[in-house]
Amino acid sequence: MVFAVCLALLALSAAGVRAGKMTEGQACDPSRNRLDSQTYNFLSDCDPQTWCGPDNICIKRGCRRDIYPYGYYGTPYDQLPPLCPEGQFCPDEGSSCMPKSPVGGPCQKDRDDQCAPPPNQKELASYLNVNGSTCLGFQCYYADVETGKPCIFENTWYVGTADDGTTFTYAVSRDNCRKNLYCDGTTQLCNPKRDKGQGCTANKECKSFNCVKPRADEAGICGREADEPLKPKPWVYVVIGLAIVICLVAVMTGLWLLHRRAREENQVKLQEYYNEQIAYRQSIMSMSHAKNSLLSLPANTTPNAARASLYSEQDSMGLSTANGLLPPNMRRETSQAWSDDSEVLTDQQRQGNSMRFRGQF
Template identity: 40%
Template sequence: MFPLPLIFLASYTLVNAGSANKGDNCTQADNRLQAGTYQFFDDCNSVTYCAANGTCLLKGCRKDAFPFGYQQGADVPPLCPSGQFCPDEMDACQALLPVGSACQLNRDDECAPPPNAADLADTTSRGLNVNGAVCLNNVCMWANATLNNDCTVENTPYTAYGATGEFIDIVSRGNCVVGLYCDAATKKCLQEKEFGAACTADKECSSWNCLASGTCGVDTSLPKHVGTWVYVVVAIGIFGGIFGTLCGLFLLHRRQRDQEREKRMQYWREQNAFHQNLLQMRQTARASILSLPNNGSARSTMYGRDGMSPDEAPILQHAAPKGSGLRHYLGDDSSEYDDGVMMEPTQSVRRDEGRF
């Protein structure tokens, strides 16, 4: 069931107005409460009411601080002073009604309060009464019925809407003092029930919340309190999530660093193997050159002077030495081994030249 204050708010603060403007004709016989919502309806628009002469006139009072249907900055009718009320028609302020007078549906504020209003007034904001006065079955009375005494009950069916569609919500009210409820079957005031007790309606529970299971639940208007252990668990979860995230990122990045390090090590091993192959090739070439005749001499000096071809001519002093393809190949490598090897044939040739 919906909380009672919300039902009251929907029933007498909203106005289902007609379309007639100021000065247009209207009929007071059309004034009524709409079925299901019990909103007041007349032929006039939201800023006028249907007067006794059959024309729409501007409203003379308002019930709410922010009335419905007025544009921003527009002149609104005044609120009624203390000791008066504004009826559903909102034509003019009227004096509060004494006990036994006719009143409009759910308009407890139309009834005059009892002398002990401070003791009987509803301070729970549930709409049980207004200053100890209550309007039941369109009659003003005081909410002063005590435990196990006779009481008056009013059941009003409202049309409500939920997740499963439209349904009927019955709001039951009585004239018992605060803390008691009027039982519809016995018409007696009974004590409100505590949490966990069996119930059939919200009014039976002190929390004003009868669960679908048929027991009184907690007050839905109270703030939710949890134990200290809940805060501890939540804090552990938060800090655990933070540290878990940091550790996960650290392990992930360390794995990526290891992969990159392995790639660099593999590259270094490949480059080192290539360098070793080059050193072996150089050593093999050096050994081959040193194994040549005349102790590695690049040219032979055992030849005759007569009948020699130009290619067999001896190397003369100050003559430019003839180049060697092997010398050029090894010289391009810029290696210290090449410099030592190529110096040996030059010295050998010079010693041979001295012989001649």
Template identity: 35%
Template structure:
């Protein structure tokens, strides 16, 4: 037996918790039934039950809720959605959301904030909505650590929602002062509260370095070739002198 009233999100990890095991969901009649759908294309072997078929993925235009009780139609803007489940929201029709100055439709997806589906199209200087979620984990010694994730409806890669003013502000360039990663264009605010290049970014080498390395390699190859030719000539001369002396003695 199970009770749907016990369905909730874990306070630390925000994972969905139910009275049923990982292979089932709690139905309205208070019984655990096999899951009817799944979100992930690839599933862990620990989530596979030999006695139950693998639940299917939901078709386009629908989503699998946290309970996995069955596919549901996408939620329109203004409708209710579950925590961090942007995939539950119905995407906007093309060209009805704001684009960035480079005509890239970066706000072409709906997002779920504060349990409501909305468009991520708040422009710079306009009012915005943000959602702060704290995740708690535990290390091998049992000590807890937390990670705060703040999401907003400002246009992606253009601005962030300032939580004190609730206004979209422009992303900050390198070396600018910052308080969180999301404020930087590089999405990396270091311990000195400064926007810096993220460690995983590609290293851009200046052109003059390529030229210098090319010249160095060419010079090294030419030098080695010249040394080899010189050594070869000396060996030939020594061999020729030896033959001449041999013939003279004969």
């Protein structure tokens, strides 16, 4: 008994794997053509590019209903099945284009496009039908029933998944009432739809097709449409404008502070650089004056007198004294200041040389 059950489970699993995998030329079973229980998509034993023909063999599809159909990834556009011309439709199987059905004719689940449009299709067309025609219970109808007249409706239940992973069911109700009317499920009569903010019990009762319930035990209220643009209040624009202005001022202030800090640091570096250059130039000038002084000494100058410092005095014996001349101040003002320093240094050197010469004589 257990062995038989296992074989049955293996057979069912094999059939499940086999479903929808048959390619062109392989065997199939038309009795397995069905709709998915959750999405109501058409399923068969054949893959998306073929359909199960009358000879129980998968045949390449002869038409498509979408510009880019499912299952043709990587297929060049010119190799896709053709689209149907005006007045025809492509069935779910994708066998070939067929003429649209008149009122009362057959149609597939939620395939309003398989029904021929009414003469006044512009007046009857809405987002709940196609060109004023609707498919209810696998039969074509015109969406032209007036207020208070008997109507036909069809409820389709779908399964959804919440953010926390739990599943829930919800119904989509469609009917053959005119635009801005709905078919009451109790009286089966067409009633006017409600505006935003009015009470409701189902989405079909609202013009926005959106009945919002704050809680499950509370009455619903017609909300806004799914594609309705948001209209912020005036104070929102004021707050956003102030925020933008504050951000701009903060950014500009921050950039100004950073620029000022960088400028101050650069100024310090330049000041140090110029001070070093001034000291270096002063040293070179002192060495140049010392060289000129040594070269201008008389031929009979003693070694001690020649080695005497440029900024020191000598006594009558040729020895250095502590009362020497101090070097000029190192400062960076103008070129005139440098010329003055140079003149002072020259005068001091002349005086020192005179004193040396006096010491020799």
